[in-house]
Amino acid sequence: MAFWKPGSKKPEASLPLSAEVDREGPGDSGGRLVVFNRNENLALQAQRERLPIFKTRDAILHLVETRATTVLVGQTGCGKTTQVPQYLVEAGWTAGGRLVACTQPRRVAAMTVASRVADEMGVTLGAEVGYAVRFENVSTPGVTRVRFCTDGVLLRELMEDPLLSRYSVVMVDEAHERSLATDLLLGLLKKVQRRRPDLRIIIASATIQAEEFAAFFDTRHLEPKPASEASSVNAPSREPGIVSVEGRAHTVLIHYLEKPVPDYVKAAVGAAIDVHRAEGPGDVLVFLTGEEEIEAAVSMLQEEAEDNSRRLLGGGAGTNPAGGPERFTVHPLYAGLSPAQQMEAFRPAPRYTRKIVVASNVAETSVTIEGVVYVVDCCFVKQKAYDPTRGMESLLTAEASRASANQRAGRAGRVRPGKAYRLCTEKAFRDLPETAPPEMIRSDLAATVLQLKALGIDNIMNFEWLSPPPAANMIKALELLYALQAIDDDARLTKPLGMHLAELPLEPQLGKALLVSGELGCVEEMLTVSAYLQVQTLWVSPRGRQKRLDECRDRFAVAEGDAVTALNIHTAWCGGRARSFADKNMLSHRALVRASDIRAQLARHVRRVGLVVSSAGKDSAPVRRAMTAGFFANAAALAPHGGGAEGSAFRSVRGGATLFIHPGSVLFRARPAMVVYAAAVRTGREYMRDVTAIDPEWLSELAPHFYAMTQRSGNERPADAAAVF
DNA sequence: ACAATCCCT
Numbered sequence: 001m002a003f004w005k006p007g008s009k010k011p012e013a014s015l016p017l018s019a020e021v022d023r024e025g026p027g028d029s030g031g032r033l034v035v036f037n038r039n040e041n042l043a044l045q046a047q048r049e050r051l052p053i054f055k056t057r058d059a060i061l062h063l064v065e066t067r068a069t070t071v072l073v074g075q076t077g078c079g080k081t082t083q084v085p086q087y088l089v090e091a092g093w094t095a096g097g098r099l100v101a102c103t104q105p106r107r108v109a110a111m112t113v114a115s116r117v118a119d120e121m122g123v124t125l126g127a128e129v130g131y132a133v134r135f136e137n138v139s140t141p142g143v144t145r146v147r148f149c150t151d152g153v154l155l156r157e158l159m160e161d162p163l164l165s166r167y168s169v170v171m172v173d174e175a176h177e178r179s180l181a182t183d184l185l186l187g188l189l190k191k192v193q194r195r196r197p198d199l200r201i202i203i204a205s206a207t208i209q210a211e212e213f214a215a216f217f218d219t220r221h222l223e224p225k226p227a228s229e230a231s232s233v234n235a236p237s238r239e240p241g242i243v244s245v246e247g248r249a250h251t252v253l254i255h256y257l258e259k260p261v262p263d264y265v266k267a268a269v270g271a272a273i274d275v276h277r278a279e280g281p282g283d284v285l286v287f288l289t290g291e292e293e294i295e296a297a298v299s300m301l302q303e304e305a306e307d308n309s310r311r312l313l314g315g316g317a318g319t320n321p322a323g324g325p326e327r328f329t330v331h332p333l334y335a336g337l338s339p340a341q342q343m344e345a346f347r348p349a350p351r352y353t354r355k356i357v358v359a360s361n362v363a364e365t366s367v368t369i370e371g372v373v374y375v376v377d378c379c380f381v382k383q384k385a386y387d388p389t390r391g392m393e394s395l396l397t398a399e400a401s402r403a404s405a406n407q408r409a410g411r412a413g414r415v416r417p418g419k420a421y422r423l424c425t426e427k428a429f430r431d432l433p434e435t436a437p438p439e440m441i442r443s444d445l446a447a448t449v450l451q452l453k454a455l456g457i458d459n460i461m462n463f464e465w466l467s468p469p470p471a472a473n474m475i476k477a478l479e480l481l482y483a484l485q486a487i488d489d490d491a492r493l494t495k496p497l498g499m500h501l502a503e504l505p506l507e508p509q510l511g512k513a514l515l516v517s518g519e520l521g522c523v524e525e526m527l528t529v530s531a532y533l534q535v536q537t538l539w540v541s542p543r544g545r546q547k548r549l550d551e552c553r554d555r556f557a558v559a560e561g562d563a564v565t566a567l568n569i570h571t572a573w574c575g576g577r578a579r580s581f582a583d584k585n586m587l588s589h590r591a592l593v594r595a596s597d598i599r600a601q602l603a604r605h606v607r608r609v610g611l612v613v614s615s616a617g618k619d620s621a622p623v624r625r626a627m628t629a630g631f632f633a634n635a636a637a638l639a640p641h642g643g644g645a646e647g648s649a650f651r652s653v654r655g656g657a658t659l660f661i662h663p664g665s666v667l668f669r670a671r672p673a674m675v676v677y678a679a680a681v682r683t684g685r686e687y688m689r690d691v692t693a694i695d696p697e698w699l700s701e702l703a704p705h706f707y708a709m710t711q712r713s714g715n716e717r718p719a720d721a722a723a724v725f
Numbered sequence: 726a727c728a729a730t731c732c733c734t
Contacts, residue, residue, distance in 0.1 A: 106732065134734055152734045181733060291729055336729060361730050382730035395730065439732090447734090505734040541729080601734095647727075663727040683728070 044120065048086075051079040053245045060084060061091050063241035064169065068193055069201045069217040071240055072171075073210045075247020076410055080204055081113050081173055085146045086121065088169055089128075093200075094145035098168040103151040105179050106366060107133040114138070114148040134505075135597050151181040155188070159454060159503070163192055169200040175213060176206035176403070177365070178438035183466045184448060188455065190217060190464060197235045207244070208403060208434060214240040216466055250413040252375075256426040264378040264423045265293050269300045271376045271421050272356050280322040282373025282418070283355040287408050289382045289397050290360055294332045297358045301330040317352045327353040333369075334360035338540055339590065345369065364408050375412040375420040377405055379432070386442050387682075388472040390657060391480075391633070393444060394682035401436040402429065438467045445469055445477035446508050450486060453493040454502030483633055483706045484512050500609045505601070506530055510678065513630025514602065518611040520629075522622035525567055525615065527606065529623060531599035532566035533678055533690050535591045539664075545586075552586040557666035561675065561692035563627055564620045565666045570595070625702060627692045631676040632703035636688060637696070638673050650675065650688070653699070662687040674699075 048054065053074065063070040074080040081102065088100045104110040114131035123129055130139025132149040139147055149157075151172065158164065170189060175182055186203070193199050203213045219238040261267040268286050275284055288294050305328055312318060318326040333345040346369060349355035357369055361381060383398040400408075405422060412418025422429060440448075452460050460474060481487045486498035486508055493499060497515065504511040510530055517526035532538065541549055556568040573581060573592050582589035607613070616622040628635075636650035636659050648671050650659045659680060661667050665688070667675070674696040677688035700707050 150733065152732095156734055177732095179732070289730065334729090335731065364731090366731075384730075397730090451734095537729085546727095660727090662729095664729075668727075681729095685727095687728080 048083065048120070051083060052077075052248055053079040053083050056243055056245050057083075057087055059243050061087055063243055064088070064093075064200050064202065065091075066236055067241040068197065068199070068219075068236045068238055069203065069214075069240040071210045071214045071217075071242045072202055072204045072245065073207050073242065074204060074245035075249060076414075077248040078245040080245060082117050082120065084171060084202065084204075085117060085148075089121075089145060093168045097142070099144065099166050100146050100169045100171070101154060101164075101167050102146070102148050102171040102173055103154050103182075103185065104148060105151060105174050105177055105182060107150055108366075109174075110148045110150050111136075114146075117146065117148075135601065151179070151185045155181060155185055155451070156505070158185075158188055158192075159451070162455060163196050164199065165196075167199065169202060171202040171204065173204045174365075175203045176209045176435075178209075178436070178440070178467075180439040180443055180448065183438055183440045184451070186213075186216070186466050187464055190219075191457075193217075194219070194222070200236070206403065210242055210244075212466075214242055216464075249410055250415075250417040252409050252413040252418045252420050254409060255419065255421045256429060257422070257424055260425055260428065261423060264288075264380065265297050266300075267423050268358075268376050268378055269297050269304075271423065272301060272358075273304055275374045275376070275419075275421070276324065276328050276354055276356070277320055278322060278324075279320075279374060279419070280324045281354070282324070282415075283349065283357065283369065283371045284374045284376065285363060285369060285372045285411055286356065286358045286376040286378075287363065288358060288360065288378050289380050291334055291336055293378075294334055294358045294360060298330050298332045301328075301356060301358070305330055319352075325352045325354045328356055329353055330356050330358065332359075333357050333363060333367075335362050335366075336537060336541070338588065363411065364404065368411070368414070371415060372411055373416065373418045375409055375418065377408045377420060377422050379405055379422055379424045379429070381436070383436065384439070384442055386444055386473060388470065388476040390655065390680075390686075391444070391476060392680045392682055392686065399432050401433045403435045405429070405432070440465065441467050441469045441473070443469075443473075445473050446480045449474065449477040450481055450493075450498070450502050450508050453481075453487060453491075454499065458492060480633060481508060483703070484508055484630075485705070486512070496609075503609070504605055506534070509630045509633070511630070513626045514606065515609070515611070516629040517622070517626045518614070520616075520622040520626050521614045522616035522626055523606060523611055523613045525623045526626050527599050527602050528570045528595075529563045529566055529627070530602055531595045532570065533563070534598050535595050537588055538569070538591045538595075540586045540588050549586050553666060555585065558620075559667075559670060559672070559693065560620045560624060561667050561672075562665050562690045563623060563692045567620075567623070570599075624692050624694050625698055627678075628676050628694050628698045629702045631678060631692075632699055632706055634677045634680065634688075635694075635699055636675055636677065638671055657686065659686050659688050661691055662689045665689060665691045667691045667693065 060072065072080055085100050085102050093100055110131045110133050114129055115125050118125040118129040121129055126138040127140055127143050129146045130144040132139060132147060132153045134153065164170065172182060172185060189201050193201065205213055217240045265288065268288060272284050272286050286297065288297060309327055312326055320326060329349055331345040333342060345357045348371060363369060379400045380397050381400045381404060382395050385394050385396055387394065409420035412420050449460055452463060457463055478491060485494055486501045488494050500515055501508050501511040506514065510533060514526045514530045517523045539549060556565050558564050558568065579589045582592055633654065635653040637653060639649040639651050647660045647668055652659055672693035674694050675691045676694055678690035680686060680688050
């Protein structure tokens, strides 16, 4: 492997936090912390005390006691997620009926970590220890003391209880990931803390971002409280404390390329094969950016595996010079695969066989593959970007950050010391950005701004963002909300429309489409459409079965577009809700169940808002009118000459951009005169997804204010936006 | 000769 050069700094000094659940900890369960026979629990207690974090237990509790905010820096497997909430319980933070919250960016993490902690505390999940994720609230009012939840759930809770009055401590875990929800939550928590000095915040973060969080929460310069005020006597210091916990990960030796390579997919395949031939036992995890690359690499490796086993003839227990197996198997892993296909990548390899998993970013944070000792990293990621002038999100392949590459490398050090091979030179690596740009600054902000307004934050320009989004993104969001009549000329939330939109767990445009269905007499239908537009992978798409998929889709497809097609699917699915129905039609059973769950949740919201549930029966026009009333800003007209085999070209009504119908839409080959779309995304071309054919007349009828506004000056903005200029 | 990083209310 002459083309590899070991990194000059041997193991990475500090791998960032693993985003998954800390698994270190006592292996057994049972035993209880609130006990009458303490001896029973000695083994459990001893194991908890062996965790690296135990050494800093007192320091953590001291900081939480004396500081309003504590930043907790902890590496993979240090036990922070499972132990800190328990320390807080032991130290009395849940006395007097108060709760400790611990937020996670992902549902599975919230659920599994809650279950783990309940085991360690010897209580039933849902009693003293519970969790809350969308559709599932496993907790008991008055009994639950520690509550794990997604950060999205806590954000919603903030709308009902703006001071989070039930909580004594909120721990925001995996904060270094800088997801939109985490950033928003941290900004709001800072605000809450000003009115509730007793609220303690713990931010669990990777090393490189600890200072940034600490600086953000440092409020020593703000309004020193008069000494006469009783509450200030015991008020904690406004200077955040930082505490660092050592991890338990094994060292990972990093290798770099001596020279850059022109094709990283081929290079990744070559590196995986080199590792297989030269290294000892242990599975290989290869990071590439997306499905196309992954499938290409898998087929190359598959070919090699077949040649390889032909060469080996029988035998089966052969080893290479380093003692590694001679045989290997190959598995793709990305979120678009069905659960059954994903399982293949997790199943341990047969004896005398090495497993090579070629994965997307799912394997960086969301899931862990046991047994990985070698990582190959292409050092690229697919990253969302937002173009405010076009109101369009795009997905571009970008350089990975060093933090992300370190996280990937860390996947090799879970079971024993490992090795990581980066497909770039060491110099190129040093030039990579330290961290990825926070999601907040590259996202459509309409829903975020709406939520802030609903929380009474009227001047969003003055909101203390952890990373302020570009002004253009905020203006775009305000313009859209204004056009939807969710905010008025003074940029205040309208009543009741704006309020209701903020309460719905939908993007504002779709929320508007759902709310107007009351007047249009198609609430039943719009509940279904709204729910189906929320699920991403409705169709199963195994490679090489494109024809069959098209046939299946044609069974439900109608010329009115994807929304009306969803109605057909839902009606057919409701016939028996059978898995066999899903399989027969190449639909994802899981997605159908999820759509039904979302539909039920939306139905509850809609009833609370006072909509009378109505149905338009077989007439699709009201549904398409409702879609127009929500997505009028996303209208596009068939271009006179455009298009060919790649689909018809359209021109956006506002802006005149050239757009194509996404190949996944039922209207891909159709040529409707006018459409509205729920989302536009740029990959190679600019594509419209979730497309509905409409009557052009409807635009001026259902959104006169918007189209009149565009014609008059094209320039009118609500007050909040105007203030920037 | 057509497309899909990843999460979440």
